Amino acid sequence: MASLMNFKECIAICNFDYLPEGLEAKFNRYTPDNNSQLIPRAFLSELFESYQVPESLQQRLVAGIEEIEQDDVLFHFTKFLVEDLCSVRDRCDETPYSNMTPGCMKQYGDLYSFLLLLACVVPSMNKLERRNVPKAYYEQIPHQPLKLQLEKLALHGDPKVHDFPWVMNFYTCSIFLLDRFYFIPYQFGDPFTMFRQMNTREVAALRHAGEEFRSDGQRNGINDVLDLQGSFTSEWDENDTFIIANRINPMGFVERETTPIFKNEWERVLEPGDTLLALHIPSGAGYTPERVKNSMMMALEFYDRYFPELSIKGFWSSSWLYDTRLSLILDNEKSNIVRVQQQFYNYPTLDGDGMLRYEVFGDWKADPVGSPGELTTSLQRAAAEYMRTGARFNTLSMVVLREDVPQIGNMPYITDADKEQFLRTVDSHLSNLSGRAQQDR
Known part of the structure; x- marks a missing residue:
């Protein structure tokens, strides 16, 4: 019945x-x-x-x-x-x-x-x-x-x-544990498209139109911080010959100046609806570029063999660990957090610093500035000091395309120019906020 x-x-x-x-x-x-x-x-x-x-x-x-x-x-x-x-x-x-x-x-x-x-x-x-x-x-x-x-x-x-x-x-x-990390199929849905230059093999992620960003290239309003003076809206102009759009710098922010690409020179390699493998990070030792690479290689082999119907384009993940602002407070040569995030194509999300507060300070709403408590680790002290300046951390996402996995360890996406632009851009919205505060007074 x-x-x-x-x-x-x-x-x-x-x-x-x-x-x-x-x-x-x-x-x-x-x-x-x-x-x-x-x-x-x-x-x-x-x-x-x-x-x-x-x-x-x-x-x-x-x-x-x-x-x-x-x-x-x-x-x-x-x-x-x-x-x-x-x-x-x-x-x-x-x-x-x-x-x-x-x-x-x-x-x-x-x-x-x-x-x-x-x-x-x-x-x-x-x-x-x-x-x-x-x-x-x-x-x-x-x-x-x-x-x-x-x-x-x-x-x-x-x-x-x-x-x-x-x-x-x-x-x-x-979900499967393959060497150091967990993997599970994931449908990519964020509003950007990735392209690869057919000759140089360079990769560029272009943000779709209509999103508002602060002058630091993060989503306007993230962490409840608005940049009314310096914000910009992403653009996408396309015809039969070219696309002009705002590039996502792989250091994890959207560039204000648009980037043109010629469609006969660049191929689409990732767009919304494609299948990726979501990477999840269990606690413990071994968070290194070498283990990331090995785990991803194992994951591709596993899914290609046992789930051949899935057309895996690469990997995706979202974490406080990918916030490139951490590179401002950690030793870039020795920190595995920095060394790993530099292997990814990082990009901004709508999530603020709640995950970092939880993972580093033990509470989603921890206030290491107003109520510092006991800061016992060097990461806690460095993060708290950074936040005392008025700056905030963000949760970023990352993508690694499958053909770039063998290059992990050699920074397949981030260039020195990207790092330099990041240093010029990071926290640039704070000067706008400071200027507005001066005017309000």
Whole structure:
């Protein structure tokens, strides 16, 4: 009966407190299976034994699963969610999944989000096995969040899933650790196009029209800092012969002066909609250009072999570590942070310095200037001193095109001229703000 119900009927009965937009069309294409179990009991038994899950927690989890399975409509809809979750990352689908609780579950609804993710493990592994991916690449991936979740349940009885969109990558075996870094497919969507000069092989990223930037080449309003006097708007003029647009300097800012390129001399190598591999940085040692290069080479080989349908154009990532302002306060020859960011084509985003405050000072809203507390590391002291001048850090993104990976270590994008222009441009908006403050007084 449940399989004959339409989407609206199902969600009315399930009564979820949250569902992402865009599921109805997927649900209408879903072909239900005849599996009578949401999670295979053999898998559960192995899990319970491996983690020595207390008997009371085992009973609670099984009871939660059975409550889902015994509700025909909820069971049907949950199996649909599992199938979608297991393929969403491979499709570079940005469906905003998060914690969800069905109101129709009267006893164990608080377990639903965790059980939904747990139900993804076996089918995800089966999919990878059908692709002939060796188990060594994925058999431990789900256990990273799973171990912590079970410990939290056993010690505190807390079933809430922390950072659902991130940990679902692990439960669905969609993310892979290759040498030092994690990789997962990502659809590029930022408003610029990258070109390569056919003879010199130089790469230029040209920003699309209509975005407002401060005089320092960062988005106007980033960190709530507006540059009313020195701001400019990006341009894009194109005809059959040339394109004239604002170049993104690979040091991570947009240049005010436009750059012309002749279309018969430059080829498009990256544009919105293309597939990249998102690089994620786990904590620990080994954050070096050499490990970045090795990890990227391994990732390209892995995805080309086991996911040949994905046309991987290169790599993307976003982090406080890519903020080239860090090169102003760190030793450029010795700092791995600087050495790594200089291998990338960095570009500005709409994200400010919240990530840096969290990673360096321990709180997204930390105020190392107004409430400095104890600054114990050289990075903390240097960053705080820089911020005392009124300057702010930013979160930048980066791109590395696949054909440039072998050149990592030799700065494939950044030139001495780019660095010099960065030094002339960085924080130039502060003089405009200072001048306006003088006028206001």
